[in-house]
Amino acid sequence: MKAAFIERTGPPEVIRYGELPVPAVKDHQVLVRVKAVSVNPIDTYLRAGAVPMPLPMPYIPGCDLAGVVEAVGPQVRRFRPGDRVWGSNQGLLGRQGTFAEFAAVDECWLYPAPADVEDEALAAAALVGITAHLGLFRNAQLRAGETLFINGGSGGVGSMVLQMAKIAGATVIATAGSEAKAKICRDLGADYVIEYQKQDVVQAVRQFAPNGVQIWWETQRDPDFDRAISCLAQRGRMVVMAGREARPPFPVGPFYVKDCSLHGFVMFNATPEEQEACAKDISRWLAEGRLQPRIDRVLPLAEAAKAHQLQEDNTLRKTGVLAGKIVLRCP
The missing domain is CATH 3.40.50.720 (NAD(P)-binding Rossmann-like Domain)
Known part of the structure; x- marks a missing residue:
């Protein structure tokens, strides 16, 4: 699968875009074919090595995702192949992230996608x-x-x-x-x-x-x-x-x-139950059109390094280059 990943921490230039194996799903995991992800400041801190968390190498950054269920582990009960889903809390505490064509995600961190809400909006809102x-x-x-x-x-x-x-x-x-x-x-x-x-x-x-x-x-x-x-x-x-x-x-x-x-x-300190309660409201408000995520720009996943540089400039250097989220479209 195509993925944006790092093999060592450092500046945005350490992000590579290339091939990695499709992850295998465990008992309670869902394999998601990722359609869209978004960039968050925490992604840049982890990539830079500024936050002390375990990073499995090669490490795929990214917390948020929206996509389609490709396969499910034997203990998964809430989702089936073909379901549209969204979620967050990936790339943290030793988990691999979402900047890839596929992501293996614990069922508890995924939520059903509202039918008429686009993947970019779901990823940006996560x-x-x-x-x-x-x-x-x-x-x-x-x-x-x-x-x-x-x-x-x-x-x-x-x-x-x-x-x-x-x-x-x-x-x-x-x-x-x-x-x-x-x-x-x-x-x-x-x-x-x-x-x-x-x-x-x-x-x-x-x-x-x-x-x-x-x-x-x-x-x-x-x-x-x-x-x-x-x-x-x-x-x-x-x-x-x-x-x-x-x-x-x-x-x-x-x-x-x-x-x-x-x-x-x-x-990411909140429990799955606390985050799911939030997600139910968010999904409903998105479907009703009452919640509109601010998307500054949409880039291809291959430009993940550029996206990290923009996010870092905005967050750390206060350049004001962003008025909303950067969303990356997966191939």
Whole structure:
């Protein structure tokens, strides 16, 4: 099978595109003929060797996938050959990833694909959608009528948080780095958009939400806790999901006197049952057209190294080259 893979960690150029054996399926595994995958920051960290996880070599990166069941192991009960499926949580904790024509995936990490939703959309919504759902509903316990601030509403996770919060009946304030990205946020349903290069974020938030926001969702790797906590309402909740090496100052006093709480998480620590609950909502909202994954561009799988470079430039170097997900089409 054709696959994008590495034989050592390093920069994007270590990614090779060539032939690898089709993986064999074990008892509870499903062999998926992969149609589309998407690129996530965690993929680039693993490829670079920046995250200490076991990597079977040659290692195939990639968490997300959408495709068609090719074969099933003897203990598989939920899927049959020919079923369309989607999923995430691959390429992690010693598992091989998805950047290949075929992937052997444990049944518990796969979900039925809605009939009228394209593979590219399913792949683009997978990790970022599950991440947004976990943070909003399991951790922050968002309720209808609350106000949520999302720092970066046009990106992969940010756009999912924005849309899910609106589906749940929240008011959403989003930031954007350009007029084009501000328009994306408005088109996705944001009630108020702050162009942070032109406006003072704290002043703008206080103007729109004088009593503070109930939830502050932080997408940046190095959060400004002083700014965030000053904008939180009494008993406000802050969600962080990036910045593995970040060590920013933390204003303990303002935080505790407001009865605030801080929620940090990574989606791959969630159980299969927790992630499946998210996937059911995501599939339904995609089928209903209420959830629209932001896809910045679609590239062939053979350009996986280029995709990793773009993702790395956007995440680490803050170049702003992406407004959504990179999706790779498999041959």
